[in-house]
Structure formats: C-alpha cells, structure tokens
Amino acid sequence: MFALNFYTPMVADQLRTGRKSATIRLGDKSGKYKKGMIVQVLCGSRYSPRERIFDAVIDKVEVKTLETTPRSAAPTRWRTSSGSSTTARSVPRTS
Numbered sequence: 001m002f003a004l005n006f007y008t009p010m011v012a013d014q015l016r017t018g019r020k021s022a023t024i025r026l027g028d029k030s031g032k033y034k035k036g037m038i039v040q041v042l043c044g045s046r047y048s049p050r051e052r053i054f055d056a057v058i059d060k061v062e063v064k065t066l067e068t069t070p071r072s073a074a075p076t077r078w079r080t081s082s083g084s085s086t087t088a089r090s091v092p093r094t095s
Contacts, residue, residue: 001038001039001040002032002033002037002039002040003039003040003041003042004023004039004040004041004042004056005042005043005044005050006023006041006042006043007043007044007045007046008043009043011043012043012051012053015041015043015053015054016053016054028063029061029063030061030063033058033061034058034061035058035059035060035061036057036058037057037058038055038056038057038058039055039056039057039058040052040055040056041053041054041055041056
C-alpha cells in the first residue's frame, strides 16, 4: 500500500479535523498515485516511526507547472519546476 507522509506534527491535527484535504508534492507523481487509490496517511519525524492518521482515497492528481519570472527567481538558481497536487478524502475504518 502507498502512503502520504507528513513530517510536521501540526499537520496531523489539520488532517484529523478536515482543515487540510490536499497536498502539493515536488515532481510529477501522476505515475505513482492514481484516482481511486487507497493510501495510508502518516505523520511523524523523518527516519522514525510514523503515526497512522487514517486511510484515504485519492480523488484526483493534477500536474502543474510552476514558472517564475526572472525577477522572482533572482535569489535562487531555479527557473521552472513542476509539481503534483493530490486531493484525498478519508475512508471510514471497518476494523
């Protein structure tokens, strides 16, 4: 089973209360996550055990291109990048 990992403890509360229902990931994730997939939503520090928040169903995966103007990109070396937006909803537990 695939998972969506979150590292900030504050996000766990946002996920539980429904204030957070989408996430943006760097890179094209359309090959990994598909509409209708069931994933585990986990929260915890990197390289340590994570708390399982709930299972979720992927509603949609969008790939968006982020373009920057030369002025906004001046402090960094990044010119363009693409990312994926994943929207999911929780699945009621049956066990």
